[in-house]
Amino acid sequence: MANKNTLTALDITLRDVLENEKFMGGKVFVCAGDFRQILPVIRGGGKNEELEHCIKSSYMWNDLTKLELTENARLKKDDTKNILFPQKLLQLGSQSEGPVEFDEDFDVRVKSRQELVDKVYDDIENNHLNASYFEKRAIVSPTNDGVDNINQMIHEKLKEKEVVYNSVDVAVEEGTDIQTSVFNAMTSPSLPPHQLRVKVGSVLMIIRNICPPKLCNGTRIIVTNLKKNVLVGKILVTAESK
Template identity: 35%
Template sequence: MSIEVPQEDLCSIERLNHDQSAAFRCIMNTIDRRESGVFFVDGPGGAGKTFLYRAIIADLRSKGHIVLVTASSGIAATLLPGGRTAHSRFKIPINAEPSSTCNTSKQSDLAKLIRQTTAIIWDEAPMTNKETMKSLDRTLRDILENNNPFGGKVMVMGGDFRQVLPVVPKGSKSQMISASIVKSHLWAFTKILHLRQNMRSLNDRDFAEYLMRIGDGIEPTICEDLVQIEVGMAIPWEGEASLHKLIEETFPNLQSHGWDASYMVERAILTPKNHDVQQLNDIVINQFPGDERILASFDEVEGDTNNLYQQEYLNSISTGGLPPHMLKVKKSAPLMLLRNIDPKAGLCNGTRLLCRGTFQNMLDKKSFSASDKTFIRKQFPVRLSFALTINK
């Protein structure tokens, strides 16, 4: 109730386009009639999903209603007022099973809050495993003693199935689709609300249509299902020299923009694989002005009293969610946070930061398990972010 409603969000209701306005009315009419309902706002990136969410949130909160605003990722959550990750808000198990429930008792403060809640918003829902969604559904039905989907609450999900689906480690395409929320029994109760107008690409309609054809799988392909990139968008591959040309195109006059935050926030190189991210970041940081500082991690295996694992091997371990063993930084270099430290302040897994200095005594650890052993790396929970993966 203490969350302030931005005036610009209230005014945005009058600026909704046709599709947004239709979706807004459909959701608000369900709430006004005190009915239950499950909605999915479907639209490509740039279609104005966040704009619509903020209008709904502002309208409800201005009338004294409680709205729980969540997203599948920390970065998406920071774009919405009072946003939290769904796992954090509802205490959803990290690895949800077919019979999992959230770690929330019927007598808890969270349960009391849920009972008073008018609507729940969950952005980037297609990234979520269907078992995660079912865990929340099972919990809400129990807390609210209501057997309707999500305990009879109005649930507004949204996202774009053309983007990132649930991650299934080493999974096939069919396994990722099987883990998607469209394969959940809850999908049969969901009303789809389409946003078709790309608000970001109003001045380049051809490019917007090109992206949609790729996302819908109807763009003509060449051998091995490759999509032909338009000539004006591509740099011909001529070995490593092409990487340097790509860097120069993305970060022109890098030497003279050492402390320019506006310059850094507007650009990054995207690539599918962490290996390529590391390679590109290594090249760019060497070109970046200023004195470098190399921060080495301390790696160990929990309970390895006999030193069965050599330090060289432990230092060589590199996974997507782990900071590197040798972290090379310079003042004003862009970094990416690798864990949720303070979501309310915008410090989430995926937040991009500028390095203002380094201090030896501020360390954190990031752990993961391999078979029955736990690997521990003590290191600043950041990576360079001149380049980053498309999932981030």
């Protein structure tokens, strides 16, 4: 994901500081990542600009030693279906010739997002406080808009009463001309929305380190009670971490 210009600046800086003209000033330099995930994000740019700013387009690419992981230790060897799935995904990102085909019984295909939500979160009305129910279910979307849309569909399936929490939108300094309506309409992947709509049974993700190691950025909770200024929840953990 790193822009090649950032790595070039680091290379030049280390050579200068260490007075060593070797790559990265002669220091061991390790990059970790997968080009199947995401290329550098170029504001207003297209595919050509993203490829141009990728480390593969840099002078340093040919001098790097490439190491690849070849085995997924989390998969059971007798679980043929779960072994084939990551193999198929790797084929999709490896420029394999011809179409990558999945067996008919390999997956469940749907025609709409609503049908997908109904398939994955079937009977959520009776399992909205069941941690093991949510541990085995997830829907992945490539865009934030898709995530918001799917989350709203799941939210509507919960029959509990909805409570709306508004963020503080009052300027501290007097005379500050701030259009709060503009800021309230903005969304950010690192901040909750201005209006946080929650029900008992909603699954939320903590985005701050509140009380490590249990309540950290990325911890998921199931809401069990809604107070005026406090959300009460139960930590949602996987079976391996219990």
